[in-house]
Amino acid sequence: MSEHHTRSALLSVQSLSRLHVRASFNLANGECIALQGASGSGKTVLMRAIADLDPNEGIIKLDGILRESMPAPQWRKQVTYLAAEPGWWADTVQAHFASWDDARSLIEELRLSPDCGSWNVGRLSTGEKQRLSFARALMLQSRVLLLDEPTSGLDAKSTAAVESILAKRRSSGTAMIWCTHDQAQAKRVASRVLVAEHGQIEEHAL
Secondary structure: OOHHHHOOOOEEEEEEEEOOEEEEEEEOOOOEEEEEEOOOOOHHHHHHHHOOOOOOEEEEEEOOEEHHHOOHHHHHHHEEEEOOOOOOOOOEOHHHOOOHHHHHHHHHHOOOOOOHHHOEHHHOOHHHHHHHHHHHHHOOOOOEEEEEOOOOOOOHHHHHHHHHHHHHHHHOOOEEEEEOOOHHHHHHHOOEEEEEEOOEEEEEOO
């Protein structure tokens, strides 16, 4: 058994089963695992199952505590899934944040206008929506982030900003599963890679 499975795990996923996807792995404090595979191979299915957003079977623990021992909303605040196309439910940007003032410095670090809180969501570009939803997720201060192509619609400078912010979060102990099709990015951000193929999630060399 590998070192990653024997050392203490922040997140433990054992015999997870959802639709055609099966997975078992551990994720340590401050660790980032890249998740790769062809479209339709089950990457999003896996992350949504870990976040308990869809029915699934298996044993999932956070710091040794079983997922089903806590209310689902509490679990999702600690194990947070950031969708590739997040939803918007209010007219203005700042209405999606518990405290816009607290989020402002992060917004500026993501190369967004500090005035964008008052903007109507309808005027946002795809890249702006992606960065704002990223900021929204980070404000939860989750223990584990499940990131579904978080930089897919971003230019090089914005991608670098996201990677820098997440590197700081990892250094403070936040663990991540980062879905990316970009092999160079996977090598920059992750120490391991999980590949989804034919319904199986297996570890491969980066």
